[in-house]
Amino acid sequence: MSRARSHRWLRRPNGDTTPRFAYGADYNPDQWPREVWHEDIRLMREAGVNVVSLAIFSWARIQPTEDTWDFGWLDEIMDLLHEGGIGVDLATATASPPPWLTTAHPEILPVTASGETVWPGARQHWRPTSPVFREHALRLVTTMAERYAGHPALVAWHISNELGCHNIYDYSDDAARAFRDWLRARYGDLDALNSAWGTAFWSQRYSDFEQVLPPRLAASHPNPTQQLDFKRFSSDALKQYLVAEREVLTRITPDVPVTTNFMVMGETKGMNYADWAAEVDFVSNDHYVLPGPQSLDELSFSANLTGNIAGGRPWFLMEHSTSAVNWQPINRAKLRGELARDSLLHVAHGADAVCFFQWRQSAAGAEKYHSAMVPHAGADSAVFRAVSALGATLRDLAPAAGAPRRPARAALLFDWESWWASEQDSHPTSRLRYRQEALDWYSAFLALGVRADIVPRGAALEGYDLVVAPVLHVLPAELAKELTAYVEGGGHLVTTYFSGIVDENDHAWLGGYPGPLRDLLGIRIEEFAPLLDDETVTLDNGATGTLWTDEITLTAPDVEVLATYTSGAQAGRPAITRRPAGPGSAAYVSTRLGAQGLTPVLARLLAAAGIGSELPEEARGHVELAVRGDGDTEFWFLVNRTDEPVRLPGVTGDVLSGPTGGGTADDPLVLHPRGVTVLRRPAGR
Template identity: 60%
Template sequence: MGMATDDRTYRWVKDGSLGAGRMRYGADYNPEQWPREVWDEDVRLMREAGVNIVSLGIFSWALLEPRPGEWDFGWLDEVMDLLHANGIDVDLATATASPPPWLAKRHPEILPQTIDGTTLWPGARQHWRPTSPVFREYALRLTRALAERYADHPALVAWHISNELGCHNLYDFSDDAARAFRLWLRERYETLDALNAAWGTAFWSQHYEEWDEILPPRTAPTQRNPGQQLDFERFSSDAVRDHLRAENAVLAEVTPDVPRTTNFMVAQNVRDIDYATWLDDVDFVSNDHYLRPGELGRDDLSFWANLTGNLAGGRPWFLMEHATSAVNWRAVNPPKRPGELARDALTHVAHGADAVCYFQWRQSRAGGERYHSGMVPHAGSDSRVFRDVVDLGAQLQALAPVTGTRRERARVGLVFDYESWWVSGRDSHPSESPSYDAETLVWYRALLDLGVRADVVPVAAPFDGYDVIIAPMLHVVPDALRERLRAFVDGGGHLLTTYFSGVVDEHDRVWLGGYPGALRDVLGITIEEFVPMLAGESVALTSGAVVRDWSERIARVEPDVEILDEYGDGDLAGAPAVTRRRSGSGSGSATYVSAAVGRDGARALLRRLADDVEALSGDVRASDGAVEVIVRADKRGRYVFLANRTDRAVTVSVPGHLIAGAATSDGAASDGALTIEPRGVAVVSEAVAARS
């Protein structure tokens, strides 16, 4: 499933207040880390900041069940009551993310193992095997106990299943995983003949005659079987999802009216979970995002928030975690610059978030994340961070009318494919330099530079309704996807794809007959060999674009293919570099970029294509790419978010009324001038009649 599509199964919180009329604001709250007297100060400061929801109990298993089968809910009862008395709702966690020490001591067989057989011991978090039946039994017992105790508590508005599933234990190579992997393979392939064909096991004498001969792709003397690796990645994503579904089933049985979610990590450590396959297992989408430092970070944030919104099918979603300032896990962890706290939050809101929450409420004094920022920092409430937190709370209250609206669909779709991400970065490829996520971000940034709104869509999402589909490095193309892309072009759509696309099928087997394999017919070209480039090498195209890392030798082009650019020097001098083939009707087209042209080259090509593809013409409000324009709308009106991508003030002319953000206006009259502060976001309310 590509996106959440069924309104009947899409729920916010129990009382419906996450629909129109109330923006949610809060954090992970960990009162168990603090003395009782701090709790009263916490709720006082929460009310000052406008906090109205917290995630509670995420890492509390060891305190809730201090010994096997012995429960201590007294402290949690008190916290739940205190929060409710102060008007703060609770997204209550099942607390299963990190097992207590006694469980690992009694059952060391729950501990995951790495690719080389190393056991991951207690002392951090997520030290459990997704396929362990022992862990599952204890986790579901805890889940049921919590559900039965708090089913009718008035503070409970949603369930938070586990936490960041698979963040540290996605790939487990234990014997439990091996058994589960074989069962998964039997269900997928049914016969060993089918599996042997899919994996190409005639190579290197890997042919299987018995199911129990198959192992996870553990450390081996040299390159492991690519098909085996891909299926183990799929299996691992499904194994963690299976745990989600198991806890979900208990909660649905005991508290059927309380919506359930888990926090995805669409952009974070776990790139190997295909979240598009998890959408039927949550009532609403939640996501964690942590800003990449530097100038790239703001566009990177927009990209992943955009994808999250489209995974949610355009419906509101929950920003479960991000940071008020510095994180603590990178080599260098700079704090956020002035204005960035609000900009990051409001950019997520622009892309559909109706809830903005942080990790965490109060910055920890001890433990592995003590230098990770919080809404209340070590310096306390008399601090720049807390003042910014209070200011953001006021801005979010002003944005109450935006809640419940949907992000307005763009005319350009930028395809994101998890499996192409996994496979294109595999070992034993022509080059290790190309990066799938970096290449997709290159094209997204080029679109932003031109002021072109685009939806970042999962590959399974429908293409109809888009005028343009851009699919960078679409490496894995099964038959069904090939036919969808062909139908899109034949139907008058404009496709643009890039190097290393269409090369393999769903089993990581190369399409024969020349590259770009599955896309060769629709593009009308044949590539005989890749020409990756050594570090420090570059070539120029005749357009002036500079190519690094990757180029390709296009050996044949069909007569109806137009050559838009050529290699200007090097061994490929004079050879086609960028081609375009129009569909039979002439209204659609398929463009191929055989080289890594970078952001400047991508921007120049898109500008050229805009001459006859109107959807690639930029929004005038984008002020030459200095401002990202995002629109949320419903039948009542439109809300235009204008995010300043620069470190300087930018003035734009917009209709409507300024309702929130870091900007000043001339009175918010129609077509008035609006000056957006550096790194600021302005939100303008625009009547339906003003729609262009």
């Protein structure tokens, strides 16, 4: 594994260090005639654009055949952008192989679990472990790096694009060979592999590594540890490919920072981005708003998690949409104010670059109905006026650029391996959704107006007064010790159903659930009690539970029962418990309560930890607060989550952007519907 890289941001011409936010989009000039290019540069300057991502899907244009190259158009547009004062985040163009390559080498095409070939015709049709693909891709990367190493427009390298979006799981023979190599490195020998995979079950014991395959289509449930290891391997395989491109770029252009765009959003779970983050100079992310009642909560959740994957340092919002997308069942345009609010919510959580897909809306192709900065209607449009206004807002916010995220007092622990393992087959229920449970807890924090950091497993917890670890299904012994030490040191831990169930090999902890957390929590569970789809239970605090219940036995005299079941098979038994442990405590929630049901529970747990909201009472649940700052100054981002004006009595500071007001009883700040106000304040006031 590569050594973690130091954080390096976009290069600036002439050593300019003036704080500013980067602003722009993916730019695809090769989709348009040259006469449009000069208009593009003019409109970019009008909108405040200062960076574009270029050549992302241009391999077939740059290298029309294996032995020919066409850089004339790219040279020209790079020069035009530089003359216009616009930097280039230059892609390596390896995201989708050209037709000549897949025709000559169909062995680079991915294979599904059922043995079907994934054919060309869309994008990302390549195997992460294909040596043939890697040879041709790295040749392209080398050629581009050598050609543009000294170009003054180059501000960063953009490796591939959305690695793993369509090709995370490949079951080909190349993948099988690479998987075996990965397993040899992880386990050393077959005895260790057989032990970890529990191959005594169903006569699966291996006598030679060559017998091991990816979890292809099988007659019944594939080995669960084999499945989990294949998920680990698949994330690592793509990470190794990322590193291979990065090493070429670093060798040829050591002074140019390197990034790739993650996809921290929704159910995109195949890539362990917390593990990948150390391999890039700065973290980048793509995010698109997902429809539903928790739409804005999910946006905040993803931005928050991205900011903490980045270690609190500034990161790059590489893609989001100005308005409608094209890939949802129904694609609705954004309401007035949402373009700016969505963008600034990412900035609130640490983004120092705000970019869209894409600059000019395509006239042809699969994404022609995806919105852009310049829509089909042209510059004389509400969308272009909104993106120009956002460019002006980002100029106003320049003093906040570079400021790190200010840590909160509460954290929500997010674990990719628990996400992967908890949703595998042959479990007590197939309805469990790890990220939804985590999102529900985050929605409860937002409803209470309490800031919480979403931190990946492995992050230091000592600075947090309260940590919520929902569905912490995979619990290695070392992590159990860390959580116990956290509580004994004064921290307040909250966990939930289906936590502490298996170790890192997906072997069940014996002696009762939740495994190594039993003594800390003071409870013991002998058997799971999941609920049917139409089944609910009631609690004596008025909440309704779904999905899951546990038959809890209290094993310590000091356990406090915070709520009891009043219906269902567990009626009269504890539903929510809390056990003090020195100055700290450990709580357990045994059913899915949803965001609304969790809110009063979380309020009680926060109070016990001494954590309150920094917002005035009337704004809680209506306004999200995120804080950036370094040293004596901090920046409060106040985001109106509603379609109505919201008053903020008593909240004061120098207004960088948004409505003005004195913050007094007679002259309070008022957030516009879907509006954002940013204040500069003394730290800790």
